[in-house]
Amino acid sequence: MVILSKLADYGVIIATHMAAFPDRQITAAALAEATQLPQATVAKLLKAMAHAGLVMATRGATGGYRLARGAKSISVAEVVAAIDGDIGLTQCSVHVDECARTTYCPTRPHWAAINRAVGQALAAVSLDAMITPAVFAPRTARTTSPEADEPRYSA
Amino acid sequence: MVILSKLADYGVIIATHMAAFPDRQITAAALAEATQLPQATVAKLLKAMAHAGLVMATRGATGGYRLARGAKSISVAEVVAAIDGDIGLTQCSVHVDECARTTYCPTRPHWAAINRAVGQALAAVSLDAMITPAVFAPRTARTTSPEADEPRYSA
DNA sequence: CTATAACGTACCAAATCGGTCCGAATTTGG
DNA sequence: CCAAATTCGGACCGATTTGGTACGTTATAG
Numbered sequence: 001m002v003i004l005s006k007l008a009d010y011g012v013i014i015a016t017h018m019a020a021f022p023d024r025q026i027t028a029a030a031l032a033e034a035t036q037l038p039q040a041t042v043a044k045l046l047k048a049m050a051h052a053g054l055v056m057a058t059r060g061a062t063g064g065y066r067l068a069r070g071a072k073s074i075s076v077a078e079v080v081a082a083i084d085g086d087i088g089l090t091q092c093s094v095h096v097d098e099c100a101r102t103t104y105c106p107t108r109p110h111w112a113a114i115n116r117a118v119g120q121a122l123a124a125v126s127l128d129a130m131i132t133p134a135v136f137a138p139r140t141a142r143t144t145s146p147e148a149d150e151p152r153y154s155a
Numbered sequence: 156m157v158i159l160s161k162l163a164d165y166g167v168i169i170a171t172h173m174a175a176f177p178d179r180q181i182t183a184a185a186l187a188e189a190t191q192l193p194q195a196t197v198a199k200l201l202k203a204m205a206h207a208g209l210v211m212a213t214r215g216a217t218g219g220y221r222l223a224r225g226a227k228s229i230s231v232a233e234v235v236a237a238i239d240g241d242i243g244l245t246q247c248s249v250h251v252d253e254c255a256r257t258t259y260c261p262t263r264p265h266w267a268a269i270n271r272a273v274g275q276a277l278a279a280v281s282l283d284a285m286i287t288p289a290v291f292a293p294r295t296a297r298t299t300s301p302e303a304d305e306p307r308y309s310a
Numbered sequence: 311c312t313a314t315a316a317c318g319t320a321c322c323a324a325a326t327c328g329g330t331c332c333g334a335a336t337t338t339g340g
Numbered sequence: 341c342c343a344a345a346t347t348c349g350g351a352c353c354g355a356t357t358t359g360g361t362a363c364g365t366t367a368t369a370g
Contacts (some may be wrong), residue, residue, distance in 0.1 A: 001239035003158050005275065006359070009245045016262055027315065028202070040361050047317070060368025062313040072220045084156035089163045107171055109286045114231070117276035118158065122267050162328070182346070195330050201350070216335020216345040 004039045004080060010037055011045045012076055012130070015054065019071035020128040025064035045083060052082035067127075076130065077122035087122070089115045160233060164191055165287070166200045166238040167231055170209065174282035176224035178220035200238060207237035222282075231285065232277035242277065244270045 004012075013035050016025065028046050032039040046065050049055045056068045067074065081087060089111050159167075168190050173181065173285040183201050201220050204210045211223045222229065236242060244266055 001160065001163070001235070001242055003242065003244050005156065008156070008281035010208045012262070029315085041359075043316080044360080050316085057316060058368085059314095059316050059366075062369065063315045063367085065316085068194060080156070085301055087158065089157055089158050106288045107167070110280055112284050114276050116351065117279075118273050121276070124272075125269060130265050160327070184346090193329065196328075198347080199329080205348085212347060213337085214335075214345095214347045217338060218336085218346045220347085 005084055006043070007045065008080045008084045010035075010041065011079050013037070013130070014042060014045055015049065015067075015074065015079045015127055016130045018055070018065070018067050021073070022067060022071060025058060025062075025066045027064040031065070048073065049079065049082050050109050052078070054078060054082055071128040071131070072126050073121045074127045076125045076127070077119060079127075080122060087119055089118065160174070160239055162196070162200065162227055163235045163239045165190075165196065166204065166234050169197060170204065170222070170229065170234045170282055171211070171285045172227070173220070175224060177222060177284050180213060180221045183217045186220070204234065205238050207233070209233060209237055226283040226286070227281050230278045231280045231282070231284045232274060232281075237276060242270070242274055243269050244273065 014031060014037070014089075017031065017035055019061040029039055031046070032042040035042070046055060046057070050057045050065070054074060056070055057063070057065050057067045077087070165170045169186060169192070172186065172190055181189075183198040184194055186201070187197040190197070200211070201210060205212045205220070209223055209229060212218070212220055233240065
């Protein structure tokens with residue numbers, strides 16, 4: 001399964017590109033050209049990010065977009081949330097009726113804990129960090145499960 | 156955005172229910188009844204889990220399903236992976252062509268790091284842990300961001 | 311006043327997801 | 341040995357969501 005939607009992925013790419021060239025205003029069209037993404041989609045994403053206060057927009061001729069804050073103070077989580085909405089693991093509130101009756105569903109707090117961990121994983125990385133070359137987090141890779149590096153999709 | 160698909164959520168519910176009554180064989184129909192989920196869907200999920208080796212199936216009359224291993228040695232990540240496929244954040248290999256040319260896309264290792272963190276968050280919780288009442292992980296909640304506890308969906 | 315560029319909304323197409331069904335294989339019980 | 345029960349493994353379809361587009365409006369620069 002893929003966690004981030006394609007749009008969110010695009011959003012991070014766009015934001016990262018802007019972070020790479022700070023204090024330079026760039027139009028949606030130019031950004032689409034630079035990232036090789038469909039122009040209309042880029043405009044849509046920029047709009048969403050502007051709505052979330054991540055980027056500043058200047059209208060009219062010679063207008064364009066710019067990061068609203070420094071690249072260090074914008075996290076990947078914010079970009080994703082601006083596009084896909086807030087991050088949540090499950091919508092387990094759907095079937096609580098009977099499930100709650102039989103076992104009282106004690107899983108809820110655990111879901112919340114996992115949720116928090118995921119959110120922090122995304123919040124821990126800033127746009128600035130995304131454009132720094134390598135870093136290579138040491139010995140976090142688990143040799144027992146080969147799927148960690150290369151994402152695979154539901155067969 | 157919701158990370159886990161509804162199916163994966165169901166799968167965890169089913170697996171958790173089986174973990175609550177270990178070494179008792181149960182048919183797909185009975186499981187559907189107990190969890191109040193559509194019967195055909197439960198059968199499908201059980202099938203997927205059996206394929207992944209998480210549950211053992213016994214055919215024929217008086218057949219049914221049973222956890223293949225102890226509830227402590229099965230993680231939520233495994234259940235999710237059995238249903239939704241392996242967990243990956245992005246499919247960023249789609250647009251690498253031009254993106255790689257302009258900035259060499261140094262974001263990849265960072266994605267991998269985030270990916271690993273998410274995977275571990277899911278792998279850290281076993282089915283056994285899911286059925287233990289509360290635990291309440293202490294002071295992990297961030298008071299600054301109110302979205303952490305209650306999952307919200309894309310508006 | 312005109313050209314440019316963001317804004318907002320509405321809209322369409324397509325892919326994926328959630329869910330159903332049916333036939334085949336297998337085991338228990340009579 | 342036969343019949344009922346139950347999983348297995350496909351194919352299959354409908355509907356929600358997602359990805360992407362288009363158009364008209366607003367605002368700024370020259």
